[in-house]
Amino acid sequence: MKHLYSWLGGVALLSLPLAAAQAQNVGIGTTQPTQKLDVDGNMRVRGLPGASLLQTDAEGNVVSGAASISGPLNPAPAGVVTGLNNPLVAVSGPLAVVLNRGAGTLSLYDVSNPAAPALRGTATGVSNGVEVAVSGTTAAVLIHSGAGYIQLFSLGGGAPTAVGSSIVPPAALSAVNGGIAMTGNRLYAAYDRAGAYGAFYVYDVSTPATPTLLNAAPTTNTGPTNSTGFFTPQTVAVAGNFAAVGHAYNGAAVLDVSNPAAVTVVGSAGSMSTGTYSGNDQPLALSTTTLCMLTVGTNTLSTYSLSATGVPTLRHTYTTAPTPVSVALSGNLAYVACRGGSALQVIDVSGGSAVLRGTAVLDAGTNNLALTPTLGLVANGSPSQSLQTFSINSARTVTVAPDGSLSSAPLATSTDYVQNQPLTTQTGSFNLSGNGALGGSLGLGTTAPVTRLDVRNTAAAALPASSGSAQSGGHYARFLGTSNAALDMGSNGTAGHWLQAGNTTNLGVRYPLLLNPNGGNVGIGTSGTTRLLELGSMSYGNPAMVRMGAGNGAGIGRAWELGVQVNSGNLADVSGENYDFAVRDATGNTTRLLIEYSTGNVGVGTSAPTSTLQVNGSVAVKVANNVAGNNSGTALGDNGYVGLSPATNADYYLLPSASSCPGRIYYIRNNSSSNTAYVGSSGGNIFEGGSANAAAVAGTSSYPLATSGATKTVTIISDGANWTLIKNGN
Known part of the structure; x- marks a missing residue:
């Protein structure tokens, strides 16, 4: 019992300063602790099995997990409450307060069972409420009436109960445009002021009936550059010693609230120009190291790193689903509710770039979201008018930062994303059974990818295999469809890269390779196409040639x-x-x-x-020999040489119209030694070219080819209107 008594006494001694000043840190082995508990040295926990991963359960307790990491990451729908009226939600532990702005009511729900939120009661007469916040058993509602004010409510077993007098903004200030947040026993409020800059106040609400203003001198230098304040403050977020105030100019100010009596501005994020007024709320989420801010008009999530003094530095931006309206932080994860996409996105903001790690479907008309370590709540307005609950972070992995600080991270799953791995060779294998996404470049066979997908092959260059089932060493990528039909890609070194469609079980079986089977031009050696297949261009400095070859593989063949x-070097x-x-x-x-x-x-x-x-x-010309004639005219057609064989002295042959075949030449011979052959024209006269003055032959359109002499063989040429005849003789 001696050891137990001493240990209890030690605890009692440690607890005294903690009770006196909750902001103090405790150090073991160090006089300058930087965390609530800072141990300079090793720590041993007995009773945990070996070869296991430490995890935190839903209540934050450190427990021993399995030897491998598994568990849900995507928000899992748990329950839903319907019949609300343009609601907003805030949550603290198992208590959720819902401000029904359309009905002027404030409802209290017990959400310890997310699948069935239990209504404890509803307060009426909360008209013109525009924002709600909660901490422990105290809730606050920002009222838009007159100059505006804040009403506090006590939460218990029934309906929320209004307590004390309303908190009215100091003189000349207005809560009509403003924001509120609560942590512990503190209420933080940003007030607007017509025609001037707004102000930031801190209240002690440990006794809700008599709230106390802690900073009589307001903080006003939290706005646009070159000014001493900000116009139209819209939202407030608080974490640790810092607060962030978002304004209607697409920006935010970061304040140090460690001394509520002397709040100071330590930095700004986003736009700080008076020319960027949007009129929108500026949704914010804050942790002691991270500030997340939504720009509704551009669907952008901007994440900032906070220094030890709270100075924000942009870490990265991310394009969300359409119309992001609310954001909340849980560890390294930003939960973003998007009205346009009806989506709850889970985004890891810890690395050099944001990574989408999961989504959940929301009801239409999303207004805002609120988180506990294990629960997400989303309030939806018209047309859904609902409150959705989601299970999140059911278990987390204990992590150790480089400085030795302990934290936790969501457990990975089989559908999780591979991310933030060191650029060194990884051993073992991994499998993605679901969807994956990469925000940067992916290297296969290389730790230094130079583009979105960089595939390297260190095997020997080779053409594709022509038999068997094992591809050649030059093979570096495969796209496999059904029935073992694959498209392989590979390299033969400087001789070229290749594509081969074939069967994975028998590479001797080849399949067609289709380019643009649904239509579309194809270009080779050109940056633009106007035809189905286009080779080269006016600026292409090499021969635009197609080579076609065939052979029997035994040295017999030809290439054309x-x-x-x-006339370049390779075709000299x-x-x-x-x-x-x-x-x-x-x-x-x-x-x-x-x-x-x-x-x-x-x-x-x-x-x-x-x-x-x-x-x-x-x-050579086309030959027709021994052509028989008749008394109506045998057409001579498109023959170049025609041998006539008339059966009688009345047989007749017919040229086509001279106008239908300008320039055509006929070589015509009468093969008969006893019968004259007559040649006529379907159009145009026949002129004899044997005399200086060519004239129509006997004034007719026919010409006799004798059995002998100068007109036995003739040449006839069309000039496009008539025929000219040249005597050749025997």
């Missing part, structure tokens, strides 16, 4: 090229073909067809045509 040439063999369109035998290194871009000349078998059509080799 089609496209626009450029085609000198003189700059910007010409060419069809090349790439295997034989020979240009087979060329269209010269500057003249339009076409060369067949030559790369330098000097005529509109130049053929380096023989030319």
